[in-house]
Amino acid sequence: MNKNIIYKDMTQGDVTICKDLSDKLYAHQAEMSQVPKYKAILGNMKFENRLGPSFAKAEEKQLIVAFDGDTPIGYVFVNTEVVQAEDVAAAPPMGEGKGFYPDWLETPVKLAELNNLYVLPEYRGMGIGKELMDRAMAWLRSIPDAKWIFVFVSNGNNAASLYAKYGFKHSHQVMGGIIDAYYQEK
Numbered sequence: 001m002n003k004n005i006i007y008k009d010m011t012q013g014d015v016t017i018c019k020d021l022s023d024k025l026y027a028h029q030a031e032m033s034q035v036p037k038y039k040a041i042l043g044n045m046k047f048e049n050r051l052g053p054s055f056a057k058a059e060e061k062q063l064i065v066a067f068d069g070d071t072p073i074g075y076v077f078v079n080t081e082v083v084q085a086e087d088v089a090a091a092p093p094m095g096e097g098k099g100f101y102p103d104w105l106e107t108p109v110k111l112a113e114l115n116n117l118y119v120l121p122e123y124r125g126m127g128i129g130k131e132l133m134d135r136a137m138a139w140l141r142s143i144p145d146a147k148w149i150f151v152f153v154s155n156g157n158n159a160a161s162l163y164a165k166y167g168f169k170h171s172h173q174v175m176g177g178i179i180d181a182y183y184q185e186k
Contacts, residue, residue, distance in 0.1 A: 004068050004069055005066055005067070005068055005073070005123075005126070005128060006066070006067050007064055007065070007066050007067075007131060007132070007135065008064070008065050008067060009062065009063070009064055010063045010064070010065045010075075011061060011062050011063045013063070015051065015052060015055040015056075015063060016047075016052075017065060017072055018047070018051060018063070018065060018072065018075045018077070019047040019051075019052075020072075021072055021073075021074065021075055021118055021120070022046075022047045022050065022051040022075075022116060022118070023046055023047050024118065024120070025116060025118035026042065026043075026045035026046060026047075026050060027043070028118075028157075029042045029045070029154040029156070029157055030042035030043035030045070031156075032154070032155075032156035032157055032158070033154065033155045033156040033178075034155060034156045035155055035156075035177070035178075038154075038155045038156075038177070038178045041178060042154055042155070042178070051077065051115075051116060054077070054079065054115055055077065055079075058079035058080070058081075059080070060079060060080040060143065061077065061078065061079040061080075062076075062077070062078050062079075062135075062136070062139045063075065063076075063077050064076050064132055064135050064136065066119070066123075066128050066131070066132060068123070073119065073120045073123045073128070074118060074119035074120060074123060074128050074129065074132055075116065075117075075118060075132070076114070076116065076117045076118075076132040076133065076135065076136040077115045077116040077117075078112065078113065078114050078115060078136045078139055078140055079112075079113055079115055080110055080111065080112050080113065080143055080146055081110070081111050081113060082108060082109070082110050082111075083101055083105065083107055083108065083109050083110075083111055084107050084108050085107045085108070087099075087100075087101060087107070088101040088102075088103065088105055088107055097173060097174065097175045097176030097177065098172055098173065098174060098175070099174065099175075100152065100174050100179075100181065101181075102171045102172050102181065102183075105148070109147055109148065110143070110145050110146045110147070111146055111147075111148050111149070111150050112140040112141075112143045112146040112148070112149045112150070112186070113140075113149070113150050113151065113152075114136055114137075114140065114149065114150070114151040114163075117129065117132060117133060117136065117159070119132070129162070133162070133166065137149075137166055140186075141186055143186075146186060147185065147186060148183055148184070148185055148186065149168075149183065149184050149185075149186060150171075150181060150182065150183050151163055151168060151181075151182045151183075152174060152179045152180070152181055152182075153179065153180045153181075153182060154178070154179055155177055155178050155179065155180075160180065160182070163182050166184075167184045168182035168183060168184050169182060169183060169184065170182055171183045
């Protein structure tokens with residue numbers, strides 16, 4: 001591993017430190033999508049309509065950023081969310097398929113969620129993603145009143161095998177397949 005890589009908890013900092021990284025993540029998700037209409041939907045995701053608002057609304061959260069010197073090169077954002085029965089029953093934003101939460105989820109329930117994980121391509125294979133993931137999982141598992149941990153993976157993203165290594169199981173497809181939901185019980 002590169003000895004210049006440092007990890008900082010930026011939860012109390014300015015989330016815009018991750019703007020360029022998150023926009024690259026969303027562009028990667030759109031590029032990897034195998035369905036043309038999903039490419040368009042995923043292509044509209046940006047920091048301003050995804051990470052920025054998610055970070056702002058989350059009461060419990062952690063943002064860990066990996067730096068090479070002063071340059072952010074990867075990050076992980078995790079949070080909690082209280083899900084009510086109406087959230088499970090809600091129609092997906094695109095109006096097709098199932099929503100984000102499985103029918104079997106007993107509500108109300110507090111969930112821990114792995115929201116975003118990204119490492120610049122030129123830094124992959126150096127253990128940075130693993131370090132970010134290990135830190136994220138430690139935080140997610142430390143939430144005492146969260147029963148489940150969820151991660152939502154965009155269509156075409158090849159991260160399912162990574163999440164399986166951490167004990168996640170496939171739950172269902174969200175919005176007709178644009179996203180796959182994975183979960184584990186804490």
